[in-house]
């Protein structure tokens with residue numbers, strides 16, 4: 001075996017994203033399945049990192065990317081515009097809430113988050129109110145790994161190493177009913193009702209706050225927690241009352257993943273900025289989108305004349321073509337409606353796991369389900385972080401042929417273990433049955449290793 005064939009650090013020349021594990025080499029994908037070079041197949045229950053929403057080996061998306069690259073690979077977005085970006089922006093504005101009809105395209109979620117935060121600050125500065133510059137966000141939450149996005153992220157474990165490089169951000173408890181003291185049962189709970197935001201703004205001084213950023217349905221940090229039906233209306237009213245811009249980070253939960261184009265849609269609330277990423281181009285090119293309105297941009301147009309956020313690959317034609325083909329395929333095959341329908345089946349089937357003593361909660365919307373593991377169900381006590389439960393489960397799942405997305409260390413005490421399940425929107429009922437079967441196999445294997453660490 002050549003050193004690189006081991007597919008692990010330090011063999012070969014890839015800086016692998018984990019330095020202590022071997023990486024199966026995937027050679028092909030088809031629908032919900034991935035195949036490695038040894039012929040083993042994996043049911044991709046997380047669509048990669050919640051990205052490949054239309055499945056692997058998607059010929060239509062591949063063709064759209066190839067055709068765009070052959071026609072026009074790149075132009076500088078400062079000098080030119082092109083068909084793909086114009087058509088995609090028009091499609092997006094038709095899908096997004098009224099008034100949100102101007103889109104900047106970036107390549108990663110964190111880029112788009114930073115663009116929104118910077119433009120929010122620019123808006124206030126150019127409105128003659130430069131003192132409005134602070135950011136408020138939820139905790140736990142995740143908005144990206146670049147330093148401003150990380151500053152806004154309520155994940156103590158991710159921040160620790162870089163604390164003195166981060167800007168101060170005011171933190172408000174997230175609507176995370178399962179881990180809230182109220183257990184989701186007090187109507188006037190500040191975190192679950194949203195009124196905690198008002199208390200934080202009053203303490204911070206709303207005249208100093210530029211924006212509030214939040215995920216409309218929880219992503220990895222609260223494991224697909226779905227806020228109450230009135231939560232976002234309350235948030236919108238508080239933001240309006242205190243003149244704070246509301247940034248909805250839909251990078252993980254938008255683009256159809258929760259059964260509607262935008263996760264905010266069922267709440268009938270419009271943010272000031274809406275950010276999409278991950279699944280927006282089906283995994284066929286890196287793409288994120290920051291959508292905002294003339295209310296914000298007219299101020300910049302009369303001020304500096306441009307958003308102060310520049311990147312070489314903004315409005316990248318090949319990525320825009322992938323985004324356009326993704327939206328057209330979603331519409332042509334009614335795949336968001338399918339996502340909502342199959343999501344109900346997935347939630348019900350994964351809900352069967354609640355019989356298990358170490359499955360504390362199963363929740364979600366559309367084809368996004370969070371399964372939270374606990375050591376003790378009654379007290380909701382998490383496993384000790386040293387057991388690395390979610391990571392161990394993910395490895396056991398991969399060994400069994402199932403891909404899930406783990407999250408751990410998201411509570412105040414840096415413990416907590418959950419996995420996100422988010423298969424492609426094309427998943428069938430029999431594939432859901434197989435997913436649940438493999439989940440049980442992986443859970444048994446993980447608990448056996450925890451209970452009997454030297455046994456294998």
Ligand SMILES: Cc1ncc(COP(=O)(O)O)c(C=O)c1O
Nearest residue numbers: 108109110142143144219251252
């Ligand atoms: C809600 C949310 N925002 C932002 C990001 C950052 O996106 P990216 O990793 O593409 O920069 C993520 C990534 O997981 C996310 O889940």
